[in-house]
Amino acid sequence: MILFYLIAPALIMFVLSFLHHRLLNRILPITTLMILIPIVYLFGLEKPYTIIGNYWVATQLNSYILLISSIVAIGVTFALVTLKRRVRIENRSYVLFYRFFALFWIGLIISILANNMGIYWIGLEMATLSTVYMIKTNQSKHASKEAWNYMIVGAIAISLILFGIILIYASAKPILGEDAMNFALLQEHINEIKNPFLFELGFVIVSLGMFIKMGFFPMNLWLANIERASFYPVAALFSGILESAILVGFFHFSTIAIEIDRGATFSFVFIYLSLTLFLVSFLIYRSKDFMRLFSLSGVEHMILIILFWISGGYYAALLHFGAHAFLKPALFLSTGVLESNGQYKISGTLRGYQGWRGKSFAVIVGLFLLAIIGLPPSPMFFSEIYGFEAIIHLANQEDYYLWIIAALIVLLLLLSIIFYKFIEIYQSMRYEGEAESKIVYTNEWSFALLFLLATLTLLLPQTTTYLKAIYG
Template sequence: MIGLYVIAGLTLIPLVSSAFVFKERYASVVSSSLTLLLALLLRFNLPFINSEFYVTNFSWYFIVMVTSIYLLSTIYSLFYFNFKNKIEERNYFYFMNMFAASMLFTLTVNNLGLMWVGLEATTVSSVLLVTIEGTPSALEAGWRYLILVSSGVTFAFISIILFYYGLHNLTLSSILYPHYSPLFTLASAVALIGFGTKAGVFPVNTWLPDAHSEAPAPVSALFSGVLLPVAVYILHDVFIIAPLPELYSWLAVVSILIASIMISSQRYYKRMFAYSTIENMNLAILGIATGSETGILILLFTHAFAKAGAFYSSGVILKSIGSKEINEYGLLGNPIMAASLLLSSLGVTGAPPFGNFIGEFIILTSTIKAGLIAQFVVVIISLAIAFISINYHVSRIIFKEGEKLNEDKGLSTIALISSLIPLSIGVALVIL
């Protein structure tokens, strides 16, 4: 019974906090702190499976991931924004709470159809967060995001219909085992395109660099750090129901290759980190195809904090310098800002001993064991391109003597903390 209240609270608390319309920012901090606390308490009540909720040891890590970045982004937002009026501030925190509640609902509900509903609900709130600053480029990016993702979610809905037609049931606890027939093959393939739109799968990922580059830094952190992993989690469940290892692995590999090529030619650091997210999410999908659940968890969990740190650092640079372009700014005179950006870039590119490296290593090992040698070779080359490109561009930003900037220490500290978590996890895993 305790587990039931805890899981229900994960979704309800962010929604209830939005009722405090005159103290929205403080209610949001309390809400995000409570949801993280509830997520940690949930660990002692796992697995929890009933007719309404389905939470396992695997999904618990995603819940902790979401609640952690929700808390960090909420605190970061307090320092980042200078809202024009109370209405704008209230709307921002209201949509952020709704965004978090939608993701947590998706991760805990015991029904594949309702998971689709939860993921669709994230679109409503997140598109309004992308356009919150009201600039022409943000409005254009939000429009593209809405059109492309809504189209993709329509395909996802078709896959849900196909699964229901074949199973006559969408309760996860009842259907989560392999099914083999042409109908399920079609449903799984359509789901890969549909849910893959949110997960960053090629060719339905073109919205991602636009939305991530124009969204405010704390929103970009939520997008890259946890929204896309939630979509990957749904694909993980779909793959269990109807496994298609060849299709999933090759589409993931092609997505990784194209993302790495795009990274090398970027002019803007936020777009560069957005393409890096595509690379990491598809590496996780490759892990789905090869059955590497441990690798998926380590990769996505550490990536969430590393990529959040990268976007938090990007927000500090944007506020201090006023430009999104990759240029020789020279951040050595600003050690906290430089350290957070460097650590986050090393984290997202999988440099040892960061946890991302360990997750990538496990997934690549499972790829060899599965006999997917061609996929392995392409991924290794792609990861090398991405690693060199991102760290080269970041070094251009950092390693030059520059003037002391008007840096917000609060923002830089949050970015540094987020960037240090993947390193700490990696070191802990190596020691253990």
């Protein structure tokens, strides 16, 4: 029954989107707010909570991710209220956006709560396909081209994930039968598998599919171009929610792969991530607009989350994940205001705000920008400290101590390029250029405040206790 409650608001939203009522534009955001109620209820239940015959299981991990995703969705809804004043969007596209958002949300719940590889894939595919149309809500030729691009490359990525799942299933089916699809059972019996090679091959292919979907090497600019072409709330959904669903899957698969061969799993992921970070840091250095900058920075943070997770720094990974899920959509949504005087204009964008609402909005956005590069007291500062500590701890246990430390230094150097670029941009936004007047609507101020409060919640001792309890 709980699964029905979880998807009920999305179903209502989906049905309502077919009605032709003049108040529809006001009713649809309210239905979005309803998604939080069942999720908060689920969050309060004792874990693990089994839903429909073990096919879906609410754990501390996935209910945390679902709660974060629902807060992001509400923030996005706030921003949508004045989207029409910021961009040219037809009423029909606006309603269609909500229709596909409903499908997206159903797909997301199916995948995040799934305790079964197949169901996880079905949910992820559903979420991916429904986002294609959201890109198309922007009626420009560029957005149309990028929607098709997303459809095609997304299809390749999702097919690779299914390919890997079939191999993993084939490796475990002789001992578990049809239950080989079950994440929890597979983890329990992983050491009984007779063909770990087949599992590892499956894991590599699943990871490749997920990395492509997250914009890793060799698709570094793919996601950035799509987010540039879409309206900013769509980019916020991509960075704050869709990538969460992919990460949940990676957490599941990698935890099992680590049980088989930690060294091989770590080496493969570490080399792949380093290569991606090498390219991304230089792309960030050269980026000339907010959307691409934030999108590429999203890739950088996904790299860090995966790196911390694979090194055993679970708390660091989850804290970093939470902080990124709040800060990045907040920055994407802020571009509606920041780019109100031109898309490729960076200097002076934190100047020219009038009244307490405008001025406080500028301060909050400035804080977000500094928090995303891990300046204290941002949760990212703490997650990075804990995360890199986990890597050093892991290096101590391995035979390749010096190699790992050397690679870590290179990674830190690459991160410093990104840090430099963000500081340069912040200074340019704050102190350079002309102070052109900008309007901040109440709803925009509200989402900024919501994300600020949500980010601060991550610093509470209760959050730390909760996150540390997830994987010890």
